[in-house]
Amino acid sequence: MFVLFSVMIIVFSILTVTTRKILRAATYLLLVLVSTSGLYFMLNYQFMAAVQLTLYAGGIVVLIIFSILLTSHISQKFEPVGIKKTIFSGLAAIAGAILSIVTILDYQFSANTEAAKEVDMKLIGRSLLSVDYDGYVLPFEVISILLLAAMIAAIIVAKKGGPSNTKTPTYN
Amino acid sequence: MLLNTISNALSTLSEPWWKVFYDFSSLTRGIDEGLRSSMSEFWAVTVEMLIIGVVFLLFYAVIGLFLVIAERKVCAFIQNRLGPNRIGPFGLFQTVADLVKLLFKELIPIKNADSFLFNLAPYIVIIVNFMVLAALPYGKGLHAIDFNIGIFYVIAVSSMSVIGVLLAGWSSNSKYSLIGAMRSGAQIVSYELSIGLAIITVVILAGSMQLSEIVEAQRTGWFIFKGHVPAFIAFVIYVISGTAETNRGPFDMAEAESELTAGYHTEYSGIKFAFFYLAEYINMFIVAAVASTLFLGGWMPFHVGNWESFNRIMDFIPPFFWFFGKTFFVIYLIMLFKWTFPRLRIDQLLTLEWKYLLPINLVNVLVMAFLVLMGWHF
Numbered sequence: 119m120f121v122l123f124s125v126m127i128i129v130f131s132i133l134t135v136t137t138r139k140i141l142r143a144a145t146y147l148l149l150v151l152v153s154t155s156g157l158y159f160m161l162n163y164q165f166m167a168a169v170q171l172t173l174y175a176g177g178i179v180v181l182i183i184f185s186i187l188l189t190s191h192i193s194q195k196f197e198p199v200g201i202k203k204t205i206f207s208g209l210a211a212i213a214g215a216i217l218s219i220v221t222i223l224d225y226q227f228s229a230n231t232e233a234a235k236e237v238d239m240k241l242i243g244r245s246l247l248s249v250d251y252d253g254y255v256l257p258f259e260v261i262s263i264l265l266l267a268a269m270i271a272a273i274i275v276a277k278k279g280g281p282s283n284t285k286t287p288t289y290n
Numbered sequence: 291m292l293l294n295t296i297s298n299a300l301s302t303l304s305e306p307w308w309k310v311f312y313d314f315s316s317l318t319r320g321i322d323e324g325l326r327s328s329m330s331e332f333w334a335v336t337v338e339m340l341i342i343g344v345v346f347l348l349f350y351a352v353i354g355l356f357l358v359i360a361e362r363k364v365c366a367f368i369q370n371r372l373g374p375n376r377i378g379p380f381g382l383f384q385t386v387a388d389l390v391k392l393l394f395k396e397l398i399p400i401k402n403a404d405s406f407l408f409n410l411a412p413y414i415v416i417i418v419n420f421m422v423l424a425a426l427p428y429g430k431g432l433h434a435i436d437f438n439i440g441i442f443y444v445i446a447v448s449s450m451s452v453i454g455v456l457l458a459g460w461s462s463n464s465k466y467s468l469i470g471a472m473r474s475g476a477q478i479v480s481y482e483l484s485i486g487l488a489i490i491t492v493v494i495l496a497g498s499m500q501l502s503e504i505v506e507a508q509r510t511g512w513f514i515f516k517g518h519v520p521a522f523i524a525f526v527i528y529v530i531s532g533t534a535e536t537n538r539g540p541f542d543m544a545e546a547e548s549e550l551t552a553g554y555h556t557e558y559s560g561i562k563f564a565f566f567y568l569a570e571y572i573n574m575f576i577v578a579a580v581a582s583t584l585f586l587g588g589w590m591p592f593h594v595g596n597w598e599s600f601n602r603i604m605d606f607i608p609p610f611f612w613f614f615g616k617t618f619f620v621i622y623l624i625m626l627f628k629w630t631f632p633r634l635r636i637d638q639l640l641t642l643e644w645k646y647l648l649p650i651n652l653v654n655v656l657v658m659a660f661l662v663l664m665g666w667h668f
Contacts (some may be wrong), residue, residue, distance in 0.1 A: 122383075139404065141407060142404070142407065145457065155340065163444070164439050164443065166470075168437075168439050168445075168446040171449070172445065175391075176446060176450050176482075179453065180449075180453060180479060183453060184456065186460070187468065187472060194511050239438065239439060239442075
């Protein structure tokens with residue numbers, strides 16, 4: 119199962135960056151994200167898998183596809199990338215892969231024989247809101263403030279101009 | 291070997307065959323043990339997956355066909371007509387005939403369309419449907435996968451079906467399809483919020499996301515009665531936004547015939563069109579099934595507190611039939627909406643969601659949390 123998922127992730131990731139049609143790239147990205155959530159399901163970490171599906175597959179990819187729908191036409195194709203760019207981006211990707219592989223191999227994974235735990239929703243909720251040593255309440259709050267700031271910024275960017283604009287007729 | 295398994299499964303029943311409708315767990319356990327005794331672990335799991343797959347395929351086709359004929363009959367009933375009545379008794383085989391016709395129709399390739407995505411789109415919609423169907427509890431012990439985050443999984447997966455619609459609209463290379471897809475995208479993305487919040491209201495009341503536990507928590511009364519007013523408000527909001535989510539009238543701007551011919555599936559023909567059509571009906575079934583599981587007790591019979599004798603009489607109706615009875619009741623409600631209300635405009639639709647349903651829902655969640663905190667529910 120793991121082999122199947124990882125092959126899917128690798129193949130579709132490569133297809134995402136090599137395809138010349140933008141919506142196909144988005145679709146391949148979707149398949150990459152869905153197979154990643156398959157990996158989480160395989161690990162019995164269902165909460166993470168469902169979050170992966172809602173946030174990335176259901177949220178971000180839908181947003182990407184939506185903006186593609188608004189901006190590009192079906193006949194549009196990317197120019198084939200120049201040889202220089204191909205080499206440099208390939209080198210960058212390989213360097214990144216080597217770096218992460220080295221880091222992973224460096225880490226001492228200790229094998230243990232404990233039975234696989236089922237991660238309970240209540241446990242996640244408690245530790246997200248607990249103020250104890252293991253609690254995550256501070257990062258949780260910081261992230262929510264960051265999100266709030268991002269939302270306000272988005273509204274201000276989208277608003278354009280002051281009250282003078284309100285007189286323009288609205289067509290409902 | 292297969293016969294051996296079946297006889298094994300039947301022998302474990304040891305009761306009259308109709309008892310199985312009350313509790314499927316003995317049947318499923320019998321099949322499981324039979325398979326494990328006759329082959330290795332790996333093959334047993336594979337065969338079980340195959341059996342479940344085939345059962346769901348059959349279920350999908352039967353429910354889809356049945357819902358199409360039901361819709362036509364309900365429509366005829368509301369418009370004071372007879373509806374289809376030529377093929378079979380009461381016209382019951384009309385949709386089978388329609389399906390055969392659609393199977394034989396030519397699949398017209400579209401010039402200048404992105405054929406890969408064009409062909410992929412119906413399958414995305416159908417696969418998403420199957421993934422949701424697998425997680426629903428149909429009766430006692432009749433539950434394919436019971437995740438501990440069951441209802442969250444259902445929301446997560448069903449949020450992906452919009453991708454199929456968007457891809458279909460874009461890759462058809464037609465303005466009607468594109469506008470239809472954009473409309474349905476905006477609609478589904480915004481109504482998902484309402485559905486999610488209405489479901490959260492129930493999760494607060496149940497204290498669990500596991501579907502089997504949610505059903506079990508309704509043993510002493512369905513949530514729509516247990517949760518007072520907030521549960522009822524959540525039910526109403528859920529049904530409204532569920533109707534919008536499935537792109538059905540009065541929210542069917544995505545395929546408004548008078549403006550867009552057929553919306554995102556304008557360019558599809560033959561069986562690919564039928565896939566979209568079936569998926570729409572199965573989506574309706576899923577929305578109704580989730581509504582009946584969350585608010586109307588799923589397969590749990592109608593129980594009232596500690597009225598022992600009354601509860602026992604209600605237990606005589608098998609849970610399996612309770613589930614489908616409730617689901618079809620909700621489906622009937624959704625069909626009534628379609629044939630009684632005129633179609634909304636897109637701005638009215640978005641106003642309804644963002645200015646009315648969302649604030650009501652947020653307050654409702656707070657009220658429900660307060661009720662549960664004070665222990666004021668039954």
